[in-house]
Amino acid sequence: MKVFSMAMLDIQNVSKTYEDNLIVNNISLTINAGEFFTLLGPSGCGKTTLLRMIAGFVTPDSGKILLDGKDITHLAPEKRPLHTIFQSYALFPHMTVYDNIAFPLKMAKWEKVKLNEQVLELLEDVRLTKYMSRYPHELSGGQRQRVAIARSLVDRPKLLLLDEPLSALDARLREHMHVELVKLQEETETTFIYVTHDQGEALALSNRIAVLNHGKIEQLDKPQMVYTRPDTHFVADFLGKCNLLRAEILGIDYEGKYLKLRVADSLEFDLFDLDVDTPNMYFVGQIGWYFIRPEKISAKKTDIDDEDLFSARVFVKGYYYYGGETLYEFLLENGTKIQAMLSNTKTEQSKFYTEESLVYVAFDPQAGNFLIK
Ligand SMILES: Nc1ncnc2c1ncn2[C@@H]1O[C@H](COP(=O)(O)OP(=O)(O)OP(=O)(O)O)[C@@H](O)[C@H]1O
Ligand SMILES: [Mg+2]
Structure with missing residues (x-):
């Protein structure tokens, strides 16, 4: 370097x-x-x-x-x-x-x-x-x-x-x-x-x-x-495709330096390693966005059992085939759109999740961050 x-x-x-x-x-x-x-x-x-x-x-x-x-x-x-x-x-x-x-x-x-x-x-x-x-x-x-x-x-x-x-x-x-x-x-x-x-x-x-x-x-x-x-x-x-989901601060832990968030009115998880000490930077009830890139989100047909990952049931809205990857548009149960970029690594033609598929998305919440402006 x-x-x-x-x-x-x-x-x-x-x-x-x-x-x-x-x-x-x-x-x-x-x-x-x-x-x-x-x-x-x-x-x-x-x-x-x-x-x-x-x-x-x-x-x-x-x-x-x-x-x-x-x-x-x-x-x-x-x-x-x-x-x-x-x-x-x-x-x-x-x-x-x-x-x-x-x-x-x-x-x-x-x-x-x-x-x-x-x-x-x-x-x-x-x-x-x-x-x-x-x-x-x-x-x-x-x-x-x-x-x-x-x-x-x-x-x-x-x-x-x-x-x-x-x-x-x-x-x-x-x-x-x-x-x-x-x-x-x-x-x-x-x-x-x-x-x-x-x-x-x-x-x-x-x-x-x-x-x-x-x-x-x-x-x-x-x-x-x-x-x-x-x-x-x-x-x-501006830097590329991303999910910017409405997010609200439910709690701030000054000791553990983390925020408890509610994202898209339905998903609750904690974000760690934040600068929670700067006065007035964050407050309970504050509204912002939770940001995460689509390639940080994975999808499976069965619920994903991994304690580091956050997972949610979604519906398929559509997809765009780009060759190496396919961009899926999923909907959370309350209708919020969430995009996942999935690699087409299989040798055979990629099997797309269709509108009828039962799909779960999963991601590590720490792969994203909380934005206030
Ligand atoms: N000589 C000039 N007189 C009046 N307005 C100008 C002049 N030069 C630039 N501007 C204006 O300043 C703004 C910024 O122009 P600039 O050329 O710096 O943009 P840019 O970021 O290089 O955009 P692009 O990506 O389109 O090249 C524009 O609104 C432009 O119309
Ligand atoms: Mg220019």
């Missing part, structure tokens, strides 16, 4: 307003040297605006941006030791792959032998050595994007900003590029700040993710944490 400790980029209380709308709302965050950091959020939440402030194309209304301890808030974009790759990357159509990649070095007047060495190394890194004499129109979309990435890395920037760089590519090519990007980032030891609205992409690529909503950070953590331990309803919902 990689550990990053050197703060490289320090964003302090940065805000930006457009036409009376607060687009970036007092954001503070620190990005470490060598990190693959992702800004994830829905369309319009302010990701590109924040990235453009880091790049210098947009000036914040307030707040500061420090790079290696130096205030760059008002520094011109071309003076910043970073590059930006946009969705619509522009290669020079009249230049070969080699010349496209060499361009920044020629502008910086690199000496010929060193320039050639550096371009050949980058060509190798993006596996385009045999395409170096081709022109952009003779390449596939994925290859063109690799040239754009090589060109952005050739003069060894400290920081590479990538704004949805793969969104023009088809799903298979995108997946392939994910592997390439992570390899390239590790090989060149460049710090990446990656913008996407695709949660799968963010989870697969990042060391850490900041989930943005309406110009604010809702949660900043490792991919496993934002996925399995979301802090808010929004993060839970």
Whole structure:
């Protein structure tokens, strides 16, 4: 497991307003040297605006941006030791792959032998050595994007900003590029700040993710944490399929640090290891949501006898076959919907639970958590 400790980029209380709308709302965050950091959020939440402030194309209304301890808030974009790759990357159509990649070095007047060495190394890194004499129109979309990435890395920037760089590519090519990007980032030891609205992409690529909503950070953590331990309803919902069931606190045990919950007006269980000491955080009678991912729920045709698991009788509402898994929609006896994602591990075609089936679901309550906002 990689550990990053050197703060490289320090964003302090940065805000930006457009036409009376607060687009970036007092954001503070620190990005470490060598990190693959992702800004994830829905369309319009302010990701590109924040990235453009880091790049210098947009000036914040307030707040500061420090790079290696130096205030760059008002520094011109071309003076910043970073590059930006946009969705619509522009290669020079009249230049070969080699010349496209060499361009920044020629502008910086690199000496010929060193320039050639550096371009050949980058060509190798993006596996385009045999395409170096081709022109952009003779390449596939994925290859063109690799040239754009090589060109952005050739003069060894400290920081590479990538704004949805793969969104023009088809799903298979995108997946392939994910592997390439992570390899390239590790090989060149460049710090990446990656913008996407695709949660799968963010989870697969990042060391850490900041989930943005309406110009604010809702949660900043490792991919496993934002996925399995979301802090808010929004993060839970945005990161993938989930059950968010109405829940009420029946009791708080300060000694044992647990909450007694009633979920979906019918299921009662305890949640452990909670921070019950923070004043006013929880109170008896408080209403929130119990969150649990569908893959944490299993289903059987007979009642499941395991004291660590909570089980309930359900009815089948429907199912969606995804190939590797099937998503079942069950109803509790009071009509509350509960989703379970079941793996199709059997060799024969999966036997689906039908509307007539008698089914029990079971889950470990600790696999989920209680959300109050
Ligand atoms: N120059 C501008 N003038 C006025 N409004 C702007 C300007 N730039 C961005 N906005 C607005 O700010 C909001 C956030 O835009 P931004 O481009 O940062 O969103 P985003 O998170 O990158 O979205 P997407 O995923 O669609 O790219 C949007 O409502 C947009 O219309
Ligand atoms: Mg954008």
